[in-house]
Amino acid sequence: MAHSIDVSEEAGVRYLHFGSDWVQGAMKVRRPYALELEYTRHMAAGLLLRPAPWPRKVLLIGLGAASLTKFFYRNVPQARITVAEIDARVVAVARAHFKLPDEDARLRIVVADGAEVVMRNTGYWDMILVDGYDHNARAGVLDTAPFYTAARAALATNGLLASNLFGKRKTFRDSLARIGEAFDGRTLALPQCETGNVVALANAGEPFALPFAEIQARAAALKLETGLDLRDTFKRLAIELATPDDILRF
Incomplete structure (x- = not known):
């Protein structure tokens, strides 16, 4: 039997659930294009590591409450966005309750297995954001x-x-190791969110070095342009990595 898809609301925030109290997405009703949950803000952190007009082609796996979809659609105008969502009911709920924009030349929603979408496109995407979990958070x-x-x-x-990823799970290090093996070690785990989520970034290109001061300057500009503030995230990362020259190598 398929799990239910439920919507709740409290203190001006609307939540998405897959048949349990587990939050699968959230939207502040008065700020529907903002990233309400901390881990979704971390998912957008790659925007600080490459200069515009990158990215031009973005794949989101897992629609949820459409938070990342709406953020990229509004704030990354050069990007063509494809969202792969395996459950058509989630798409319908996102349209009805979470202000999912209509499809157009920049936004395409496909009801499909995200892994299959990935395997059909070689050398195509600038960013792939993976946030696909079932009702048991698997x-x-x-x-x-x-x-x-x-x-x-x-x-x-x-x-x-x-x-x-979920940093509090015993399998977290295994997940990070699998990513590292696929990307020749060019991986980065952002600081753990209060909810236990850890966003892992992986670089498919050549290794690069970026001073944390430059990242902070980009973060300040991103906040002015979009309202997304990642400055504290990268301050915490600089402390965790403790590089002697204050440079992120990735």
């Missing part, structure tokens, strides 16, 4: 070595992968 094939290998092949030469 990622399935989206957290396997074959998928990460396929994701690397699907990324362009300057492509980045962002994957939502």
Whole structure:
């Protein structure tokens, strides 16, 4: 029997649930294009690591409450966005309750297995953002070595992968190791969110070095342009990594 898809609302925030109290997405009703949950803000952190007009082609796996879809649609105007959502009911709920924009030349919603979409496109995407979990918070094939290998092949030469993992799970280090193996060690785990989520970034291109001061300048500009503030996230990352020259190598 398929799980239910439920919507709740409290203190001006609307939540999406897959048959349990587990939050699968959230939207502040008065700010529907903002990223309400901390981990979704971390999922967008790759925008600080490459200069515009990158990215031009973005794949989102897992629609949820459409938070990342709406953020990229509004704030990354050069990007063509494809969203792969395996459950048509989630798409309908996102349209009815979470202000999912209508499809147009920049936005395409496909009801499909995100892993299959990845495997059909080689060297195509600039960003792949993976946030696909079932009602038991299981990622399935989206957290396997074959998928990460396929994701690397699907990324362009300057492509980045962002994957939502659960840092409190015993399998977290295994997940990070699988990503690292597929991307030749060019991976980065952002600081853990209060909810236990850890966003892992992976670089499909050549290694690069970026001073944290430059990242902070980009973060300040991104906040002015979009309202998304990642400055504290990268301050925490700089402390965690403790590089002697204050440079992020990735």
